[in-house]
Amino acid sequence: TADGDYINSVVLQTIENTGSGGTTAPTYTDFSSTYSTTLVRNGLYGVIIQGGDYTPDGYAVWIDFDQDDQFSEAEKLGEFLTAEALESRVIPFLVPESATLGSTTMRVRGVYMNADEPDPMDPCFDYSYGETEDYGIVIAPAISDYCTPFTAVGTSDGDFINGVTLNTIVNLNSGGLNGATYTDYYASYNTSLSRGNEYSLIVESGDYAPDTYTAWIDYDQNGSFEETENLGEFVTANAGETGLITFTVPASAPVGATRLRVRGGYLLDGEPAPFDPCYPYVYGETEDYQVLIQFSTDVAAVDEQGFAIWPNPAATQVTLRLPSEVPARYAVLDMQGRIVLSDMTSGPVHSMDISTLASGTYLVRVVQAGTTLTSRLEVMAR
16 A cells, blocks of 8 residues: 555445544454444445555445355456545445355455456456455345335435325425435335326425436336336426426226435536436435325316315415315414424315415425325415
8 A cells, every 4th residue: 555555435324434544544454343334235335435545546345235255247346447546436236136145255455456457347357556445234025015215425425215105195394414315114104096197296305406206106016116107207406395296197007005315415416317216316415205196087087176275376375175074173284394383174165364474485284084185375564
């Protein structure tokens, strides 16, 4: 490492070994008992490597997925060549579904390869210049049969999802700078969608802008999200922005439970665009939910047509039209999930005074005869 051929930083999930390199650093360090992290089968990750002072140097990473105490060519996550001193690069990788569960080792190497030395980089060869570091890895079971993306930096810069609303799914004020990069809400939040009906997915962004937000539903229930299953996307201009993605459930969608995926983040140059459902981007967050596709019925169609709010936007008063005369309870929630208005209705048409609300975006939630109806409401300044 005396000529600057060293590893300065390694970041992968909870492994954050930064600024550790230097021209007096040892050529090999076993960090496996000091730095370790858990990875799941089918998980997609990005390991961030920062090089040393000398260029060009090669950097490569392996994980002993089969736990045979060797690093095979198939276990190599990737390799890159630096062009600048202290250059940082991300190596994206997938944890195989067949990876052996339990504790194993990740090896990171940064070397200058002489003409007579192995190229591409070998995990064990004694190169003349460079450094090697080993880290602890624990392989855990897959979260689901779907790809599970974990962003490399995550939400710490404000690239998070702060709210998701779709029909009876109302998950508000859920994001933050220290939030998870992936959350499986499949068992916690679910809703039913009827074939052939139109719905609106409401997503509230995080603190950073511009960020991109998008969503998919696995309509054919094959365990993956195809391009044709993308519901739409929007790009924010401001922090805490609320976006609306309107979509129609295909009339041919198979009936049954399936998965909704919502992603938000900042797309760097060189990363897949438009947003990919599985790629481990550097910045952002991913959330999964359960949706139940049902047969379209005349009753469901009447319910969809029977609920409305007008005028919208409004300043002082709006009218609610409900599907039936059955008494209903409504609540108006702000974008932090707090109930700011709540009352009962006694007929199919109800006037609601909103003169006390500050201008902004709200969610109106109505529960009538066991059915939850939701709609976005824009309140204008008076």
